[in-house]
Structure formats: structure tokens, C-alpha cells
Amino acid sequence: MPLRAYAVNEAPGMTAEGAPFAGQFQAGQTLEQQVQLVPGKCYTVVGVGMGVTDLNLQLVALTPVPGMSPTLAQDNSTGSNASVAGRGSCYKWPLPVGVNAKIVMTAAAGSGMAAAQLYSK
Incomplete structure (x- = not known):
């Protein structure tokens, strides 16, 4: 799977959190996935598009x-x-309590399939 191959370089030594999520996009469309960020963990989000020529990812607190x-x-x-916080520069939630967050995946250009996955260590 292209997502896992991309994650090898972008999220080295990290473990997938939950299942990947994917969707069919037209330019400008978004897909959101809720996640839980916990203290002491470091996070990276990776995404790949097939037909989507510019894929954007955000990690947003709820x-x-x-x-x-x-x-x-x-x-x-x-x-x-x-990728969000990839190649060893993972995002660490700074507070001592967890928070609900969401991954926002946007097809800025192109149309087709895109998938994303949250990784942690």
C-alpha cells in the first residue's frame, strides 16, 4: 500500500493508531477523522493521494x-x-491531560482517492 511505503520515511519507528481513513475527492473537498491526543506521546500524520495532485493535512484541536x-x-x-510533523519531528501534545482532535484531509487540487493515517510513539 502506498500509504505504508510513504510512512516508512515519514514516521520511522512509529506505530499506526487505529485504521487509515480514505475518501474520493474533488478539488476543494475535505474529510475529517476524530482522534485522541494523549500526554507523553508524539504524533505524525501521513497521507497519499492517487489523482489528487495537492493533498493537505492538518491536525486540529476540538x-x-x-x-x-x-x-x-x-x-x-x-x-x-x-505529512504533518514527519521525518522524526513528531508533534507532542504539551498539556498533562488528553484532548480530542481531528485530522483534516483536503484535496487542494486534482480529483481521486486519498488516504491518511495517524502514527504515534
Whole structure:
């Protein structure tokens, strides 16, 4: 699977959290997956697109106040593959209590399938 192959370099030594999630996209469409961030763990999100020519990923904290959910980390690349806090620079939740968050996967350009996976260590 291309997602696992990409994760070998982007999330070395990390373990997949849950199952990957995927969707069929048109340019501009998004798909969200809720996750739990816990203290002491470090996280990386990887994603691959097939037909999607620019895939964007964000890790966003969920708050009870609508519109006030801060982006914790995001990919800064262009292209069909994306990673958040990849290549050993994983995102560590800084507070002593866990938080609900979501991964937001967006097809910025192109159309087709895309999949993403959360990894932790």
C-alpha cells in the first residue's frame, strides 16, 4: 500500500493508531477523522493521494466553542503526498491531560482517492 511505503520515511519507528481513513475527492473537498491526543506521546500524520495532485493535512484541536479550534500542526508541502510533523519531528501534545482532535484531509487540487493515517510513539 502506498500509504505504508510513504510512512516508512515519514514516521520511522512509529506505530499506526487505529485504521487509515480514505475518501474520493474533488478539488476543494475535505474529510475529517476524530482522534485522541494523549500526554507523553508524539504524533505524525501521513497521507497519499492517487489523482489528487495537492493533498493537505492538518491536525486540529476540538474545543467546545464553535470556530475556536486551533490548528496544532499542518503539512507545508505541495504534491500528492503530505505529512504533518514527519521525518522524526513528531508533534507532542504539551498539556498533562488528553484532548480530542481531528485530522483534516483536503484535496487542494486534482480529483481521486486519498488516504491518511495517524502514527504515534
